[in-house]
Amino acid sequence: MGALRQRIQLGQTNLMKTKAQKKGSEFEKHIQSVLLRRGFAARQNLGSGNGINKGDLSTSCPFQVEAKNQKAIRILEWIDQTKIEAQRGNWDADKWALVFRDPRQPDALMEQAYAVIELEEFIKLMKKDAEPLSKAPDKDLAYQLHQIATLAKRVSCGDGKTDTYLYRSLAKFCDLAVKKLER
Numbered sequence: 001m002g003a004l005r006q007r008i009q010l011g012q013t014n015l016m017k018t019k020a021q022k023k024g025s026e027f028e029k030h031i032q033s034v035l036l037r038r039g040f041a042a043r044q045n046l047g048s049g050n051g052i053n054k055g056d057l058s059t060s061c062p063f064q065v066e067a068k069n070q071k072a073i074r075i076l077e078w079i080d081q082t083k084i085e086a087q088r089g090n091w092d093a094d095k096w097a098l099v100f101r102d103p104r105q106p107d108a109l110m111e112q113a114y115a116v117i118e119l120e121e122f123i124k125l126m127k128k129d130a131e132p133l134s135k136a137p138d139k140d141l142a143y144q145l146h147q148i149a150t151l152a153k154r155v156s157c158g159d160g161k162t163d164t165y166l167y168r169s170l171a172k173f174c175d176l177a178v179k180k181l182e183r
Contacts (some may be wrong), residue, residue, distance in 0.1 A: 005032065008037035010150050020070075022058075023069050023107070024068075024069050024070075025044070026042045026069070026110075027067050027068075027101055027110055027113075028057060028067045029044060030110040030113075031056075031057060031065065031067050031099055031113070032044055032057055033171065035057070035059055035061065040059050040060045040061055041059060041060040042057055042058070042059040042060070042061075043057065043058050044056065044057055045058055055082070055085045055086070055089060056140070062092075062095050063095045063096055063115075063117065063121075064082070064085060064086040064089055064095060064096045064097065064099035065097050065099060065101070066078065066081065066082040066085055066096065066097070066098050067100070067173060068098065068099070068100040068101070069100070069103075069110075070100075070103065071103045072103070073100065073103065073173045075098070075100075078098050078100065079098055079116065082096045082097075082098045083096055094118060094120070094121060095121065096117070096118075097115050097116070097117050098115065098116040098117075099113055099114070099115045099116075100113065100114055100116075101113045102114070108114045116182075140180065140182045141177060144173050144176050144177040144180065145177055147169075147173045148170060148173045148174055148177060150174065151166055151169050151170040152170060
């Protein structure tokens, strides 16, 4: 009986696969943990890539996440796989993210990881981050904030008492400003 056949019968080839799967699963759990700490919903897809949910993680992020924790970096191959997974799943085919660990670091150190996305998606994120929260000056809100500042200076009468009329006016302008900001 050949050596390979003996190893297959003894299940030794599966041990190597299981070790690689465990390593990948640990990295997926690490990414899940990081996303959860940052306020995103995230869960690891068991048997990822072969069921309804494609990719390694299901998240509330707008990107399909594929994780790689391998010694040899095969980034173009991984990108192709990630794109295919995004097309097969219920995701926008352009919304994929490949996350991989730096293999030069010890296995226990998973913090050194990188994310790869398409350039156009990166530009959209950068543009979104650079846009001001208020696109045009809001004269109404500016007036209300000016009124709040003016009234706040006058609320205290100086003798430790509060002017009730000014206090109510200040509260009214604060409410208006808050409602304006919530829109």
